[in-house]
Amino acid sequence: MIKITDLVVALTYDLKMLEDMVAKRLHIEHSRIERISITKRTVNARNKEDIHFDMTVVVCISGDENEVIAMNRNKSISQETELIYTVPTIKKLKERPVIVGCGPAGMFAALILAQAGARPILLERGLDVDSRKRKVLNFWRTGILDTQTNVQFGEGGAGAFSDGKLKIGQKNCRKMKVLNEFVQAGAPPEILYLSKPHIGTDRLNDTVKRIREQVISLGGEVRFKATVTEILIKDGQVTGVRFEEKGKNSEVSTDNVVLAIGHSARDTFESLLNSGVYIEQKPFAVGVRIEHAQEMIDKIQYGGFAGHPELGAADYKMVVHLQNGRGVYTFCMCPGGTVVAATSEENRLTTNGMSEFARDGRNANTALLVTIGKNDLDNDDPLAGCAFQRRIEAAAFAAGGGGYKAPVQRLEDFLQKRKTTAFGDVLPTYLPGTEFAELDSFLPEYITHSLRQAILEMDQWMPGFAYPDALLTGAETRSSSPVRITRGDSLEAIGIKGLYPCGEGAGYAGGIISAAVDGVLCAEQILG
Template structure:
């Protein structure tokens, strides 16, 4: 069937009529790619790749099918963590005809939502059931973005599986696909049911406290109830906030190394301002998606980068700490992105060598120090359920100031001075780069722009080192570090792809024995 590429139209144009002009025999069509070109506000356009058909109905999309792989040797494969990396590793194993056992410290997604609501309302934090831990992992309470910078043949398969379990089909062709927090929870519930019915043993509220080794091999894992599970292979996908696991791995001589990460604040603007800035007079056009932005500034003298991260159009700001003596935040959007506000992390890169020298856990210690300062600030203001916040104009003027009445933050905003929460080096970088962003995006530092903090969990400060070819740990050859917590992914898609990639390598290894 004919395929038309780089089909560029105005938002007000009729796509169907333009396609008919190109292919008068067309009776139906399928969108293969769609993006927005907003580089010039005077000439905003939608860019499509279209496939046309002479039949009234578009043929059903054919998903990739996988062949079952018969293993030369029966093997017990365990997965720790039910985030994107862990759940897609389990799915790939099942689709390849191999059973597995998955351990998750948190609860099922519906129960988890109730626990999180109680935390936001009453401050009752459950250390194993929160924004980071539980079925679906941290990605369950995010924008559900699927954008990734990695190149992998598994990306399409991951997206197809998301659609298979209920994600919008548009994620297969949009240039900036996202599922939304509300829809990704539905996807996870259906994926759980499929895994449970097809050979995956799912153990929730089952925190793995100990990994037993012998002769540099993983032999078993032990949960908090002292139950022991013998394993031949272990996929470790615990997420970027499972600090106690890093310490345990270090204790049992699993090779770790520090890695750079970033931290800063969430910056909130009105979504209307973002739309007007990006789209100009077409800011409220019904055929244009909710606008976003991407900003970066690099200081060539210091080598420090400041950049936007995890931008959530039409989103909300969430308190997302995993310990009761800390405080941090994250951003989230639902599928419709219907909030009146947009938020994005504005973070400063932290080079481990420059900051911490030989202290392996220096990054974790810095995270904790800043998070505890943030919590102490709201406690001192007698608002322990709130989150620190400061107008950007006040921050740049080194003053406390007041706060707007309207916000997307689930928790109350508490007037703060981030100059007293962050170290001077981070504040200096933020002040410099925010002024640069104001020049790049006029109005970015307007009076209504609010900084909310602290954003400290952008990625893991450590990497569980693995061999580039075999993908197993360089110290234990049946341990497979996986996903964000292992330091090999950043986001839903890359984490899921990492789980798939590791499964394929494990199956290959088994059949080479």
């Protein structure tokens, strides 16, 4: 296969246009092209008068490919090797491995183990994705929270209610394995080549369900409403797992546990710490959600091309490094999306953002986050970051007046340090409802000070970002885990054989793809 990396392609391209461009670039006859596959497509909007796609393609041709590459002598033309993942051959396992948590990390650990014939047992404290969706929608409508099944807990993990954005980076065989499994389970095929792919919350549900069905069909077992209460350890070796399932205490014997518990399993962190598992503090971030009209973001990013059907809803990403040493950045940007209630604990409030596949909502939203380090915490307790998050969530709940209503403030009012009394052009998308409140009433001063500085700097990069009627909703506290369950080169927890801390909750991933790949890696270690 031949890879071509710098094709400049019009927004309205078709296959014939691509074939013509490839034949011209390779200096070959059109008839020699057998197949073209797009491997990367990025919107280039640097020049608002000439927005186009930058594209990488892989081409199969008849005849000698090396001869064509040598003839062209161009850095953008090279030999390409297909990235193929091979499931490891199973070694003999004494007992069935157990996976705790059914987010991306746990789901893909279970899938690889099942495909290898290891018949894993997956324990998830929440409900299956269909039942979970009903619980979450009811919470958003009524404010009635189920602490075991919500935006954080349940099949699919936290990512199931945050747009299904996939941060790919440099592709390798494990990432391609994850992407291909998603596509085979019903995800849109374009996730294989878009530079910023997403599945959409509405389509991710069915995708997750089909992966679970595959695990079961291969001899695996998936148990919902199964909350792990203790990892059993003897002489530095995992021996089993205790869990509460549908109100009854149960126990399963195993010598391999993948701990893919997610960043919000605070009760499990406490249990692990009490069992002697080594946990350490990790930097994280806290902030708010900011909403603009999507139409406005489209015009800022695409100019006269705004609304072009091939571009869809525009997104953005910004990072600011302030003189006070803090970083402030946008995170989990949701074009045409909604701000959602994402708490998992009573009388505490945290937000997230999500989009459906169409990304056709009236507002765009993103998290605006300020970095938090060890110096911001009260003590050296490994769980001090969890306590920090909880204090802000409790204060945000109070500022919203209870009932999981979120405190909101117009951007202009926030910058002027005054309470909002009426909405402007931008109306909130958050449910169960909102209440006007000053962000300073629930966020530490150094966070709000950093946000004010950063917003004005971001407006220099993206004029219009500091729009007076943009809406700030708080608080955003669960963007990443505040702890790391430390592991060694074998991916096992320090001093505990057979315990594999995995994914975002353990501090080793930062999104759906990286968490899923970490699950694959842990499964490989178990399989030897």
